[in-house]
Amino acid sequence: MTTGSLLAADLVIALLAAAAWLGGGAAAAARRRPFALGLAAVALLATLARAITITALARAGWWFAAEKVFIAAPLALAAVGVAGPRLLRAPGDIRAVAVPLLFAGYATSSALLVTILHGYPASAGAGLLAVAGVVAATAISGRALGARPSRTVSRVALVVAGAALVTGTGLTVAPDAAPAVPHDHGYPAAGISDEPTRRFTLTAGTTTVDAGGRNVAAWAFNAQVPGPELTATVGDVVEVTLRNRDIGRGVTLHWHGYDVPNDQDGVPGVTQAAVRPGQEFVYRFRADQAGTYWYHTHSASDVGVRMGLYGVLVVRPGPVTGLDVTVPVHTLAGRPLPAPRVEQVEAGVPVRLRLINTDSTTHRYALAGTAFRVAAIDGVDLRGPTSLVDTAVLIPAGGRYDVVFDAPATPVALFVDGRAVYSTGPLSTVTGAWPVLDPLGYGATAPVPWPRFDKTFTLVLDRGLDLRGLLPRYAHTVNGAADRDIPPQVVRLGDVVRFSIVNRSQIVHPWHLHGHHVLVLARNGEPAAGSPLWLDSFDVRPGEVWEVAFRADNPGMWANHCHNLAHAEAGMTLHLMYS
Ligand code: C2O
Numbered sequence: 001m002t003t004g005s006l007l008a009a010d011l012v013i014a015l016l017a018a019a020a021w022l023g024g025g026a027a028a029a030a031r032r033r034p035f036a037l038g039l040a041a042v043a044l045l046a047t048l049a050r051a052i053t054i055t056a057l058a059r060a061g062w063w064f065a066a067e068k069v070f071i072a073a074p075l076a077l078a079a080v081g082v083a084g085p086r087l088l089r090a091p092g093d094i095r096a097v098a099v100p101l102l103f104a105g106y107a108t109s110s111a112l113l114v115t116i117l118h119g120y121p122a123s124a125g126a127g128l129l130a131v132a133g134v135v136a137a138t139a140i141s142g143r144a145l146g147a148r149p150s151r152t153v154s155r156v157a158l159v160v161a162g163a164a165l166v167t168g169t170g171l172t173v174a175p176d177a178a179p180a181v182p183h184d185h186g187y188p189a190a191g192i193s194d195e196p197t198r199r200f201t202l203t204a205g206t207t208t209v210d211a212g213g214r215n216v217a218a219w220a221f222n223a224q225v226p227g228p229e230l231t232a233t234v235g236d237v238v239e240v241t242l243r244n245r246d247i248g249r250g251v252t253l254h255w256h257g258y259d260v261p262n263d264q265d266g267v268p269g270v271t272q273a274a275v276r277p278g279q280e281f282v283y284r285f286r287a288d289q290a291g292t293y294w295y296h297t298h299s300a301s302d303v304g305v306r307m308g309l310y311g312v313l314v315v316r317p318g319p320v321t322g323l324d325v326t327v328p329v330h331t332l333a334g335r336p337l338p339a340p341r342v343e344q345v346e347a348g349v350p351v352r353l354r355l356i357n358t359d360s361t362t363h364r365y366a367l368a369g370t371a372f373r374v375a376a377i378d379g380v381d382l383r384g385p386t387s388l389v390d391t392a393v394l395i396p397a398g399g400r401y402d403v404v405f406d407a408p409a410t411p412v413a414l415f416v417d418g419r420a421v422y423s424t425g426p427l428s429t430v431t432g433a434w435p436v437l438d439p440l441g442y443g444a445t446a447p448v449p450w451p452r453f454d455k456t457f458t459l460v461l462d463r464g465l466d467l468r469g470l471l472p473r474y475a476h477t478v479n480g481a482a483d484r485d486i487p488p489q490v491v492r493l494g495d496v497v498r499f500s501i502v503n504r505s506q507i508v509h510p511w512h513l514h515g516h517h518v519l520v521l522a523r524n525g526e527p528a529a530g531s532p533l534w535l536d537s538f539d540v541r542p543g544e545v546w547e548v549a550f551r552a553d554n555p556g557m558w559a560n561h562c563h564n565l566a567h568a569e570a571g572m573t574l575h576l577m578y579s
Pocket residue numbers: 254256296298398512514559561563
C-alpha cells in the first residue's frame with residue numbers, strides 16, 4: 001500500500017470511528033439498544049484499526065503521523081478506556097452509556113479535526129484545544145441527558161480548558177513573521193549590450209479567441225492564445241517589451257524554467273511591480289540555456305494563466321535540423337488547446353516534439369506509431385535516453401518533455417489524455433492502458449556532483465486553517481503555515497542546498513522553484529537511478545517524499561511554490577532568499 005492510500009484509508013477509518021461513536025451515543029440516548037450496541041462495536045473496531053494505520057504512517061515518515069501519535073492516539077485510548085468497560089458491563093438501561101459513547105465520539109472527532117485543520121507539525125496548543133473541546137461537549141451533553149459529572153472530571157475539565165485558552169491562542173499569533181519581501185525595484189539589466197538581440201513586444205489585453213470552434217473570452221498576449229512563440233539561439237540577448245492594454249489585475253512575464261537574473265524574473269511584489277493598464281516593462285536577459293521553456297504572467301497568476309496569458313519560449317543551440325514542433329497544452333474555458341494538427345512528414349526526417357503543460361494539473365501524453373526517446377526534460381538534455389515504444393509520459397503542471405524520433409513511413413500520432421493533438425496521418429490507437437515512464441529510472445546514471453550539502457530544508461505540504469488574515473481560510477500550507485507566514489529558505493551564494501518535499505495531503509502538488517534547476521536525489525527513500533534529472537517542475541503525489549538539491553548560484557529573492565496556481569495563491573508559496 002502506498003503512503004498516499006494509507007493516508008486516505010486512515011482518514012476514512014477515523015471518520016467512520018467518529019461517526020459510529022457519535023451515532024452509538026445518540027442511539028443510546030434514544031434508548032435504541034441494539035442499534036447503540038451495534039454502532040459501538042463498529043466504533044470500537046474502527047478505533048482499534050487506526051492503531052495499525054497510524055503505526056504504518058509513522059513508519060513511512062514522522063511527518064505523516066506526528067499529530068496522530070501525539071493527539072489522536074491518546075484521545076482514541078481515552079475513548080476506548082471510557083466507553084469500553086461501560087459497554088462490557090452492558091447496563092440494563094442503555095441510556096446510562098450515552099454520555100461515555102458521546103465522549104468517545106467527541107474525542108475521535110476532535111482528533112480528526114486536528115488532522116484536517118491543523119496537520120503538521122503537531123503542537124501542544126492544538127492538542128489542548130482539542131481536549132478542551134471534548135470536555136466542553138461532554139459536559140454539555142451530560143447536562144442535557146441529566147447525568148451528574150463527578151467532581152474530579154469537572155476539575156480536570158477546568159484545568160484543561162484554562163491551559164487550552166493560554167496555549168491555544170498561540171495558534172492565532174504568527175510565531176516569527178517572515179521577513180518582509182522587498183518591493184518594486186526595477187534594476188536596469190546591465191552588461192549585455194553588444195550581443196545579437198532578439199526583440200519582441202507582447203501586449204496583454206482582454207479579447208475573444210477561438211477555442212475548439214467556439215468563441216470564448218480570454219486574456220491574451222497580442223490577441224492570441226497561446227501568445228506568440230518566442231525563439232532565440234543560444235548566445236542571443238532576448239529583449240521583450242511587455243505592455244498592458246487593459247488587464248486590471250496587472251501583468252508580468254515570468255520565464256518558467258529559465259534561470260534569468262532575479263530582476264528579470266517577473267514576480268510582482270518580489271522582483272518588480274505588476275505592470276498596470278497603460279504601463280510597460282522591458283525584460284532583457286541572455287539566452288544561455290538551450291531548450292523548451294514557456295512564459296506566463298505572474299500577476300494574479302491563477303486566473304491570468306488560465307485565461308490565456310502564456311506562450312512558448314524555445315532557445316535552440318543552432319539552426320533547426322529536421323522538424324521541430326512545439327505542443328503547448330492548455331485548457332481554455334474548458335476547451336483543450338491546441339487544435340489538432342496534421343502534417344505530412346517524409347520518412348527519415350528527424351522530428352522533435354516539444355511537449356509543454358501550461359495547465360495547473362498533470363497531463364498524460366502518448367506517442368503512437370513510432371519508437372521514440374525523451375531527449376530532454378524541463379529544458380535539460382537527458383544522459384543516454386533509451387528507445388521507448390507504447391509508453392506514456394506524465395507531464396506535471398509547468399513541465400516540458402522533448403521527445404524525438406525519425407519519422408517512419410507510416411503515420412505517427414501524439415495523444416494528450418486520449419485526444420489526438422498532432423499527427424502525420426490517420427492513426428487511431430487506444431493508448432490508455434500503456435505503462436507510464438518513470439523518469440527516475442530512465443537513461444544513464446551519473447554521480448551526484450556534490451560531496452556534501454551546506455543547507456538542508458524540509459517542506460511538508462498539507463492543508464490547514466489559516467487564521468492570520470482578515471477572514472479565516474482553508475489554505476494549502478507548507479510546514480503548517482500559509483504564504484506570508486512561511487519562513488523563507490535562507491542560503492548563501494555558493495551553498496549546495498538540499499531540500500525534501502513531503503506531501504501529506506490528498507492531492508498532487510507540482511513543485512516549482514524559480515531561478516534554479518534542482519537535481520533529483522531520491523523519491524520515497526529510493527535514490528534516482530536514471531539520467532541526472534535537473535527539473536524545475538515535478539509532481540509530488542500524496543504520500544511522496546522527494547529529495548532534491550541545487551547549487552545556490554543565482555542571487556536574489558525567488559518564489560518557491562506549488563504550480564497548481566490555485567494552490568499557490570491559497571497559501572502554498574514561499575521564498576528562497578540569499579543572505
Ligand atoms: Cu510558472 Cu512561479 O511560475
